[in-house]
Amino acid sequence: MEQIIVNGVVLAANYALIALGLTLIFGILSFLNFAHGQMYMLGGFVVYYVYAIFGMNYFVALLACALTLFVIGVAFETLFFRRVLRITTREENSMLLAVGTALLLENLALTLFGEKQRGVPPVVTGVYQIFGAYLPASRLLVLVLSALLVIGLLLFVQYTKPGRAMRAVAQDKEVTLLMGVNVGRISALGFGIGAALAGLAGGLLVTTSAINSGIGTAISIKAFIMIMIGGAGVVAGAILGGIVLGFTEAIGYALIPGSVTYLLIFVGLIIFLIIRPQGIMGKPWG
Amino acid sequence: MRQTMPASDLGWGQLGLTAARLAGLALLALVYLVALPVWFAGSNYILGVLTNASILSFISLGVWVTFAIGRINISQGAFALIGGYTAAILSTRHGVSFWLCLPLAGLVAAAVGTIIGIAILRLRGVYFAMITLSLTEAVRLAFLNGGAFTQGASGIVNIPRPDALEIFGLTIIPAFRGADPLPYYFLAATLLILGLLAVWRLTTSRLGWVFRSMRQNEELAASIGINVAKYRVIAYGFSCFLGGVGGAFFAAFHQNIYPATYSVTDSVNFMLYCFLGGLDFVFGPVVGAFLLVISFELLHDLQQYQALIYGILMISCILWLPNGILSLTFRRGQAPEGEEEAAAPVPDPSGKPRGSPT
Numbered sequence: 001m002e003q004i005i006v007n008g009v010v011l012a013a014n015y016a017l018i019a020l021g022l023t024l025i026f027g028i029l030s031f032l033n034f035a036h037g038q039m040y041m042l043g044g045f046v047v048y049y050v051y052a053i054f055g056m057n058y059f060v061a062l063l064a065c066a067l068t069l070f071v072i073g074v075a076f077e078t079l080f081f082r083r084v085l086r087i088t089t090r091e092e093n094s095m096l097l098a099v100g101t102a103l104l105l106e107n108l109a110l111t112l113f114g115e116k117q118r119g120v121p122p123v124v125t126g127v128y129q130i131f132g133a134y135l136p137a138s139r140l141l142v143l144v145l146s147a148l149l150v151i152g153l154l155l156f157v158q159y160t161k162p163g164r165a166m167r168a169v170a171q172d173k174e175v176t177l178l179m180g181v182n183v184g185r186i187s188a189l190g191f192g193i194g195a196a197l198a199g200l201a202g203g204l205l206v207t208t209s210a211i212n213s214g215i216g217t218a219i220s221i222k223a224f225i226m227i228m229i230g231g232a233g234v235v236a237g238a239i240l241g242g243i244v245l246g247f248t249e250a251i252g253y254a255l256i257p258g259s260v261t262y263l264l265i266f267v268g269l270i271i272f273l274i275i276r277p278q279g280i281m282g283k284p285w286g
Numbered sequence: 287m288r289q290t291m292p293a294s295d296l297g298w299g300q301l302g303l304t305a306a307r308l309a310g311l312a313l314l315a316l317v318y319l320v321a322l323p324v325w326f327a328g329s330n331y332i333l334g335v336l337t338n339a340s341i342l343s344f345i346s347l348g349v350w351v352t353f354a355i356g357r358i359n360i361s362q363g364a365f366a367l368i369g370g371y372t373a374a375i376l377s378t379r380h381g382v383s384f385w386l387c388l389p390l391a392g393l394v395a396a397a398v399g400t401i402i403g404i405a406i407l408r409l410r411g412v413y414f415a416m417i418t419l420s421l422t423e424a425v426r427l428a429f430l431n432g433g434a435f436t437q438g439a440s441g442i443v444n445i446p447r448p449d450a451l452e453i454f455g456l457t458i459i460p461a462f463r464g465a466d467p468l469p470y471y472f473l474a475a476t477l478l479i480l481g482l483l484a485v486w487r488l489t490t491s492r493l494g495w496v497f498r499s500m501r502q503n504e505e506l507a508a509s510i511g512i513n514v515a516k517y518r519v520i521a522y523g524f525s526c527f528l529g530g531v532g533g534a535f536f537a538a539f540h541q542n543i544y545p546a547t548y549s550v551t552d553s554v555n556f557m558l559y560c561f562l563g564g565l566d567f568v569f570g571p572v573v574g575a576f577l578l579v580i581s582f583e584l585l586h587d588l589q590q591y592q593a594l595i596y597g598i599l600m601i602s603c604i605l606w607l608p609n610g611i612l613s614l615t616f617r618r619g620q621a622p623e624g625e626e627e628a629a630a631p632v633p634d635p636s637g638k639p640r641g642s643p644t
Contacts, residue, residue, distance in 0.1 A: 100600045
């Protein structure tokens with residue numbers, strides 16, 4: 001039981017990080033970033049190369065990973081999404097583009113990195129024992145860093161000027177523009193930060209579970225489940241979604257086979273959405 | 287902003303079925319049903335690719351119908367899987383004829399789709415997209431964990447080829463023999479043409495107007511007395527029917543089905559075919575599917591970069607042809623109200639197109 005709680009906490013913290021990035025992008029640009037899982041995967045690969053292959057410090061690798069994904073996110077926003085969001089009238093088109101970028105990243109990774117499963121040597125070793133549950137130091141590191149990043153992001157969005165501008169854009173784009181905010185730059189920044197969070201989540205989890213080029217879709221589905229539970233575009237909802245999914249998964253994996261766990265999660269999700277279509281904290285059709 | 291609303295309000299039929307257009311369609315059908323099979327009779331590979339593209343188009347037509355009511359449907363793979371398993375289980379264990387399995391698979395898929403649809407069609411926009419995506423994964427996992435009934439990951443193999451279709455002792459269609467791809471090609475072509483006719487008829491009928499009014503503004507449609515809940519389930523059920531029939535065809539075509547036969551990627555692909563062809567055109571999914579499937583085969587020579595080029599091609603397509611490939615053909619001349627209106631946002635005709643019931 002204690003073990004389940006410990007596993008749940010670690011999963012929840014990391015999942016919250018993934019969901020936060022997705023919900024940030026959704027809130028600001030109002031489209032679903034299908035490539036989120038692929039960004040997670042790329043983040044994992046950046047850490048793999050910088051840390052495991054080039055042998056640099058793990059934190060340098062994390063920084064490189066955040067920077068790489070930030071640049072990718074900003075590039076996607078300015079080169080692709082800005083144009084498509086401007087010229088199309090059907091919201092479906094931006095989704096098609098998101099799917100296109102997901103395919104591009106996945107195929108790029110397949111071409112560059114191959115299909116092999118990649119893991120990295122442990123950053124920290126040792127196992128802690130808490131209330132009879134085992135917590136490997138590597139998982140503790142993931143937990144601490146994830147929690148720090150989540151708190152850091154919350155503070156950033158709440159108290160800094162760009163953060164306030166992001167919340168404003170999410171609420172009302174036109175009025176924000178009238179207030180003299182450079183909406184284009186804020187959108188790019190939001191996409192960049194969202195992408196960086198996905199990448200960091202990948203860079204953190206690569207230390208405990210290996211990654212491969214094809215992992216993206218599975219991660220994206222998890223991210224979607226989380227923001228459906230919590231409500232799309234709501235920061236607190238994303239964290240809540242991460243906690244719910246993390247614990248459900250931890251309990252499920254401990255008691256029943258893995259694929260049945262996810263089947264039950266899906267069934268539960270569909271029933272939940274019948275009762276509350278906008279998620280726990282979402283506004284209707286936000 | 288290029289001619290989106292006008293074209294979407296005008297179905298294929300309203301664009302005018304002139305004599306020239308009819309002749310063009312007839313010629314297209316002739317090429318498809320006669321010239322192509324004669325030309326490629328010797329090449330099993332090419333016929334296989336064309337058969338594949340035909341049924342993929344057929345399945346995508348269903349997704350197109352759900353787009354018509356304004357829902358992004360990423361669950362079509364799930365219903366192809368349900369249809370495929372229905373046909374596989376009926377034919378291998380109960381000896382049901384393929385010709386009965388085909389419609390039954392569609393009906394089972396439609397029934398499941400209707401039940402699930404009643405629940406999930408209340409969702410809209412990205413929520414609907416996300417839940418249907420999850421549904422694809424859920425159905426795959428359900429078949430994976432179905433125990434003896436679905437035979438888990440090992441799937442159902444040795445599905446019999448289509449047998450002879452006889453009515454009162456009269457053989458209408460002879461049994462499919464060996465590895466000859468021609469019968470499959472003709473069956474696929476027939477299905478696609480029937481599917482296209484059905485969808486075309488649907489979009490030009492009263493139901494089509496109802497669907498379009500729902501896409502533009504569901505509340506408004508409801509307020510003028512349209513039973514929105516009923517019609518969206520009808521659209522979704524119809525979509526699932528096409529998915530089920532297509533899945534049953536592939537089960538007999540490949541003679542096997544596994545839980546992994548249709549994954550999220552396939553559901554996304556069905557959606558992409560519609561997008562790429564153009565959501566405003568009945569022919570959209572057909573053009574999209576044929577183009578992507580055939581270009582994928584052509585890019586085979588570039589081997590390792592194939593998928594990458596494919597991704598780049600797709601993004602360029604979206605960037606420069608956001609309303610689909612078919613929007614090219616209607617841009618000049620034919621375009622109802624073309625470039626003039628491109629600059630100004632199209633005034634919303636209060637969500638009530640002409641001819642919509644009041």
